[in-house]
Amino acid sequence: MDPFVYLTGDRFPMIRDMGWNQVEEVYTHHDRLLDFDVFIFVTKGSMQVIEGTTEYIINEKEHLFLKRGLHHWGRPETVPGTSWYWVHFNSPVHDYSSYKEHSPLPEIDFFYPDHYAYRFPMPKHGTSPFHRTLENRLQMLVEDFQKPKEHGMVQLSIQVYQLFLELHKSTKEYNRSTRNVGKGATVTGRVMTFLKQHTDEDFDSTKLSSHLNLNYSYVSATFKTQTGLSIIEAHTKLRINKAIDWMRNTSLNVSEISERLGYKNPYYFSRVFKKVIGESPSSYMSNFYRNK
Known part of the structure; x- marks a missing residue:
């Protein structure tokens, strides 16, 4: 037990x-x-x-x-x-x-x-x-x-x-x-720092691996073990979180937010947003008192 x-x-x-x-x-x-x-x-x-x-x-x-x-x-x-x-x-x-x-x-x-x-x-x-x-x-x-x-x-x-x-x-x-443990947590922290610095672009595993000077398979497996998420899932959620921050605190519309985050087009951004959050960006934005 x-x-x-x-x-x-x-x-x-x-x-x-x-x-x-x-x-x-x-x-x-x-x-x-x-x-x-x-x-x-x-x-x-x-x-x-x-x-x-x-x-x-x-x-x-x-x-x-x-x-x-x-x-x-x-x-x-x-x-x-x-x-x-x-x-x-x-x-x-x-x-x-x-x-x-x-x-x-x-x-x-x-x-x-x-x-x-x-x-x-x-x-x-x-x-x-x-x-x-x-x-x-x-x-x-x-x-x-x-x-x-x-x-x-x-x-x-x-x-x-x-x-x-x-x-x-x-x-x-x-x-x-x-106890000098936590190497995996250190790798995870470095990954998160990198991802937060690249929320305005698509994820690039080669760039991450080069930045950390570590094998991507090792980094990916370590990150998954530590967080329960894949690196791509974490990157996507960081981008959506940034979008939500702009929705709450700016007057940017969906197309402008999509462009700032580096998505191909607002329709693709909307599909990703709905997959992560469960509702469309426009529906989600209606929940807030937005700055004009």
């Missing part, structure tokens, strides 16, 4: 319970099988937990996610004085068959409903500079949890979701910098 806890872009985790605990003697983690996910953050000391067949030692300022449906327990190895925060929550969905495995690239966001249908794994165990702020953040959340109010659980769940998003981003960046 996949040990990772997943969140999605279209739903927030629903909080069941949360709190803080400290032990004065050697502690043994509960032996249990839960129907909800668990987040643990150790503020002092060291906690030992076994999930499935994997042992984790959660040191001070480290976190661990435990997944629903996986048996976890502990031996009497958690040191006296250890303290931790815990959050019990239900993940938003458990059937991810319709969800994309990659989050949208920030440069080509369209904010349509299917844009949010993606999932991402939370970092199972680790730390980052962000973790230095977690104790205060969690303390405030626990205090809110203990003060019942209208829509309180919804507000609390949204705040925990925001905290998890920040933890996800910070841990990912920290692991990349400390």
Whole structure:
């Protein structure tokens, strides 16, 4: 069973319970099988937990996610004085068959409903500079949890979701910098920089390969693995995103936008736009209050 806890872009985790605990003697983690996910953050000391067949030692300022449906327990190895925060929550969905495995690239966001249908794994165990702020953040959340109010659980769940998003981003960046990983991400970043500089022309794989001084097959495969998109799809979406920006903020018409983006003619541009967005440029433009 996949040990990772997943969140999605279209739903927030629903909080069941949360709190803080400290032990004065050697502690043994509960032996249990839960129907909800668990987040643990150790503020002092060291906690030992076994999930499935994997042992984790959660040191001070480290976190661990435990997944629903996986048996976890502990031996009497958690040191006296250890303290931790815990959050019990239900993940938003458990059937991810319709969800994309990659989050949208920030440069080509369209904010349509299917844009949010993606999932991402939370970092199972680790730390980052962000973790230095977690104790205060969690303390405030626990205090809110203990003060019942209208829509309180919804507000609390949204705040925990925001905290998890920040933890996800910070841990990912920290692991990349400390472990010297992320070569693929570097290639992807260079590709995106090139594509953004060439939104006003058709995509040229030879020019990109020469610019990066890398084999195009390698670049293409790496980009696809990192983003879930082909380079051509990303280039097309960048061009359409530029078109949308002009639609929102200028008085340019469809033909003028098409020409500025280097399309052969406005009819071809309209077909591409409709394929990407789902409606024609003129229909899409009618949604905005445009500058005259």
